[in-house]
Amino acid sequence: MNLPAGSLAARDAAAILHPMVSPAVIEERGALMMARGKGVYVWDSNGKQYLEGLAGLWCTSLGYGNEELAQVAHDQMVSLSFQHMFNGKSHEPAMLLAEKLLQMVPVENASKVFFGCSGSDANDTQVKLIWYYNNALGRPNKKKIIGRVKGYHGITLAAGSLTGLPPMHNQWDLPLDGRFIHTDCPHHYRFAEPGETEDAFTTRLAHNLEQLILREGPDTVAAFIAEPVMAAGGVLVPPAGYFEKMQAVLNKYDVLFIADEVVCGFGRTGQPFGSQTLNIKPDTVTLAKALTSAYQPLSAIVIPEKMYGPIAEAGKKLGTIGHGYTYSGHPVCAAVGLKTLEIYERDQIFQRAAALAPKFQSRLRSFLDHPLVGEARGVGMIGALEFVSNKATKAGFTPYGSIGTYCFERCHVHGLIPRNVGDGIALCPPLIITEAQIDEMFDKLSLALDDTLNHVTRLGLLAA
Numbered sequence: 501m502n503l504p505a506g507s508l509a510a511r512d513a514a515a516i517l518h519p520m521v522s523p524a525v526i527e528e529r530g531a532l533m534m535a536r537g538k539g540v541y542v543w544d545s546n547g548k549q550y551l552e553g554l555a556g557l558w559c560t561s562l563g564y565g566n567e568e569l570a571q572v573a574h575d576q577m578v579s580l581s582f583q584h585m586f587n588g589k590s591h592e593p594a595m596l597l598a599e600k601l602l603q604m605v606p607v608e609n610a611s612k613v614f615f616g617c618s619g620s621d622a623n624d625t626q627v628k629l630i631w632y633y634n635n636a637l638g639r640p641n642k643k644k645i646i647g648r649v650k651g652y653h654g655i656t657l658a659a660g661s662l663t664g665l666p667p668m669h670n671q672w673d674l675p676l677d678g679r680f681i682h683t684d685c686p687h688h689y690r691f692a693e694p695g696e697t698e699d700a701f702t703t704r705l706a707h708n709l710e711q712l713i714l715r716e717g718p719d720t721v722a723a724f725i726a727e728p729v730m731a732a733g734g735v736l737v738p739p740a741g742y743f744e745k746m747q748a749v750l751n752k753y754d755v756l757f758i759a760d761e762v763v764c765g766f767g768r769t770g771q772p773f774g775s776q777t778l779n780i781k782p783d784t785v786t787l788a789k790a791l792t793s794a795y796q797p798l799s800a801i802v803i804p805e806k807m808y809g810p811i812a813e814a815g816k817k818l819g820t821i822g823h824g825y826t827y828s829g830h831p832v833c834a835a836v837g838l839k840t841l842e843i844y845e846r847d848q849i850f851q852r853a854a855a856l857a858p859k860f861q862s863r864l865r866s867f868l869d870h871p872l873v874g875e876a877r878g879v880g881m882i883g884a885l886e887f888v889s890n891k892a893t894k895a896g897f898t899p900y901g902s903i904g905t906y907c908f909e910r911c912h913v914h915g916l917i918p919r920n921v922g923d924g925i926a927l928c929p930p931l932i933i934t935e936a937q938i939d940e941m942f943d944k945l946s947l948a949l950d951d952t953l954n955h956v957t958r959l960g961l962l963a964a
């Protein structure tokens with residue numbers, strides 16, 4: 501370990517097993533110790549200021565240090581700091597939040613909300629309820645769930661199995677056997693065949709989905725899960741018409757559509773939910789992150805009456821619905837969630853995001869002229885750049901991810917926190933960002949990109 505003895509970073513490295521990073525990075529360089537945040541800015545323990553270009557982890561839509569949310573949490577802690585929802589107990593904050601979500605989500609005949617603490621546990625709940633539902637309907641074989649290559653749905657055993665990213669599977673003995681399968685990633689830039697139009701590409705993907713369902717046996721396939729826009733996979737926006745074609749296949753074989761709105765929900769893509777932007781008609785949705793603007797850990801799934809009915813009927817015979825978390829519907833989280841939704845409505849945050857999106861997207865796409873950038877993609881207030889060593893062949897870099905990481909680190913030097921996604925950079929700022937701050941964010945990214953170009957040129961990695 502090269503960290504100064506007794507420094508915060510050294511003590512942190514000595515005490516914490518860090519998520520989603522190589523232990524070697526923490527041992528050699530230490531974590532970036534963050535100290536405080538206000539609005540779209542955060543400060544590290546040395547006082548250096550950064551613009552939060554990824555809204556934390558795609559979640560802090562209202563930025564940092566919101567006094568109203570802090571006050572609501574404080575008041576709820578004083579009045580009823582905890583109440584579980586097991587064995588027939590409940591409370592007003594959870595009830596009010598559930599009512600509100602049922603009105604908001606684009607689920608036909610939205611019937612019930614089930615609360616959890618994270619996107620991962622919510623997706624596990626989706627899987628379990630769909631299994632329970634099919635058991636209730638007397639279809640014990642209809643249990644397989646289809647995820648997609650590059651999809652991200654969390655890291656618990658079921659959610660991690662739905663995820664389609666190798667680091668979440670390799671060495672973790674995932675996906676779990678038999679019940680989790682994956683279909684194609686709808687990223688035209690990377691996965692289209694030479695000369696294939698977007699229309700032909702999406703037709704091929706829908707055909708592949710149908711072949712997969714037929715191979716597995718339609719009576720064994722229960723559901724399909726998709727992020728409207730894949731976030732952690734690299735901000736991958738599918739071509740127009742993709743979801744309509746996929747959903748037609750799913751409907752043909754009575755396969756449920758789970759929309760994972762954990763990132764896309766609550767205004768991120770220019771509409772209240774990503775399903776609306778991408779023209780999905782979900783059977784059920786998963787919500788988390790911006791549900792509380794990350795002021796409290798809270799997730800929810802919303803199921804339709806057609807699922808609740810059989811589940812409730814079976815429950816009457818079987819007794820207890822044997823599923824629930826100690827913190828399902830935690831009153832402080834629910835109160836903060838309710839206030840977050842009230843602020844979204846009062847301050848017209850979704851409309852604001854839609855109004856800022858053209859500027860965000862046009863500044864993002866202006867980087868297409870940059871020698872390193874092969875693709876600039878996004879929708880609403882989320883986007884990414886993908887770096888290539890050769891624009892004509894779309895060749896990337898070896899080892900994969902090394903140049904994305906370099907650029908990510910240069911962003912930090914210039915006071916911007918984005919996310920590195922492979923050899924690319926993703927941006928997803930708080931939705932309270934101003935036009936001037938959007939300019940500041942892209943100006944900082946531009947400096948980091950030029951540093952990265954110098955680095956790549958020095959190493960002779962760019963095609964002549």
Ligand SMILES: Cc1ncc(COP(=O)(O)O)c(C=O)c1O
Pocket residue numbers: 557558617618619620621623652653654655727731732760761762763788789
């Ligand atoms: C689309 C999506 N679903 C699920 C999750 C998992 O959420 P959590 O990290 O809260 O478990 C994430 C996390 O980034 C996500 O992006």
